[in-house]
Amino acid sequence: MDITARELKVLNEKDLSIFCDNTKKERKKVFLFYILWAIGKKFGIHNFYLNRPKVAIAQLSITIVNLILENILKHNNIAVERMVDMAMSNQITIENLKNCFFGFFNLNSILGLIVLAWVTVDLFLAKNIIDNINEDSENSIYNSLNKE
Structure with missing residues (x-):
């Protein structure tokens, strides 16, 4: 619920000044959100800015697991080594190829897609x-001043 001009008239001049100063300080900016989103979207930086630490930590955790799996795939070439071993022993079948790639590759892809969608x-x-956060902030500031 937006605070109306009529509600602000109830405040005295000092409280109105405090209200304006505090809402300016507390206000989240859309532009800054988009900059943070562009810089660190996979790491949840934009959610830390919005004071949503649980969401940010969840995004960060999924991204870290995704990066670890990606690192394992790139540097150790587990799937490729398994394929080479199967090729050497003439065990290459469609089922073996599925098993070879499903573990790390698909989990890595799924985690990447989850973060991308998120x-x-x-x-x-x-x-x-951001509008809801700013409105809640204004309401809490107004209520704290109105109680005094």
Whole structure:
């Protein structure tokens, strides 16, 4: 619920000044959100900015697991080595190829797609989330001043 001009008239001049100063300080900026999203979207930096630490930590955790799996795949070439071993022993079948790649490759791809979908949704919902955060902040500041 937005605070109306009528509600602000209830505040005295000092409280109104405090209200304006505090809402300016507390206000989350859409532009800054988009910059943080562009810089560190996979790591959840934009969610830390929005004071959503649980969401940010979840995104960060999935990204770290994804990067670890990617690192294992790139540097150790586990799947490729298994394929070479199967080729040498003439055991290459479609089922063996599926088993070879399913473990790391598909989990890595699935985690990457989850993070991609998540940050894309964040991008489109950002304006509404920021508006709600700013409105809640204004209401709490107003209520704290109104109680005094």
